[in-house]
Amino acid sequence: MSVPTKVNVRAVLHNLPAKTQTAIMDYLEGNPQKGLKSHTYKETLAWLKESGIKTWARSLYTFRGWFHMQEQLLANAAVTESLIEVGRKEGWIKTAKMEAALTQIFFNRLALQQQDLTSWRLMQQMNLGKEKVALDERKVQLDLQKYKDQTDKTKAAVSSPELTPEEKEARIKEIFGI
Amino acid sequence: MTTQDQTELLDNEILLVLSANNTRYGLEVLPIIVFLRPAGLRPLTNHVLDRMEYLTDKGLVCEVAKTIGKSNRAWKITDAGRDYLDQHNL
Numbered sequence: 001m002s003v004p005t006k007v008n009v010r011a012v013l014h015n016l017p018a019k020t021q022t023a024i025m026d027y028l029e030g031n032p033q034k035g036l037k038s039h040t041y042k043e044t045l046a047w048l049k050e051s052g053i054k055t056w057a058r059s060l061y062t063f064r065g066w067f068h069m070q071e072q073l074l075a076n077a078a079v080t081e082s083l084i085e086v087g088r089k090e091g092w093i094k095t096a097k098m099e100a101a102l103t104q105i106f107f108n109r110l111a112l113q114q115q116d117l118t119s120w121r122l123m124q125q126m127n128l129g130k131e132k133v134a135l136d137e138r139k140v141q142l143d144l145q146k147y148k149d150q151t152d153k154t155k156a157a158v159s160s161p162e163l164t165p166e167e168k169e170a171r172i173k174e175i176f177g178i
Numbered sequence: 179m180t181t182q183d184q185t186e187l188l189d190n191e192i193l194l195v196l197s198a199n200n201t202r203y204g205l206e207v208l209p210i211i212v213f214l215r216p217a218g219l220r221p222l223t224n225h226v227l228d229r230m231e232y233l234t235d236k237g238l239v240c241e242v243a244k245t246i247g248k249s250n251r252a253w254k255i256t257d258a259g260r261d262y263l264d265q266h267n268l
Binding site for chain 1 (some may be wrong): 196
């Protein structure tokens, strides 16, 4: 359950309607479901300026973190409500006091758990990044080896006294797969 | 940056975290600390608890009903806290 709250008057992005805030985040981070690609802070700031919204990179950065935090907390609140509903139905929540206590606990544990998952995801992304770099390095090494082999074979073909110029040319074409 | 500046920065970031919580629940100290990480802050629990006491005294945050115990204390931002963020363009 969300509670209407007063937003910061001077924080331009925080004051925009929820729909506009979501549109800004879609533009910045991309949204594959809507077929939108991501943009840099610079591009997003230029796009906002075109739309008549003047802000600066630091505000956009702060807003991004705040937006995600808000979304996550609202989602956690919804999950908490569901858990409490189950507890009421199954009878393991008996009193209003117990309900109030459990809602508080669920909500906060979800926030912590979510953050752990975020850290885990970031770690996975970093590991994937490392693997990709290792693969790229391997590919470069293979390319270098291939280039060296081709050069050696070409040198051997060019310096071979047994081959005619036509045969040398044919051999070089063969080495380079032309 | 002086210690006073650092404390003010921490107070501001705590208020920003609490301002993102548009739910009816309060945030406990550990989630607050976790949410402070993206801002580059990693304060100790006792330090944050001290700041929460200070911000409560100033009326910028309020403690939600203590339903369980001391270890499960939780806070929400007040209207005065949001006004503070307004005034400081945060």
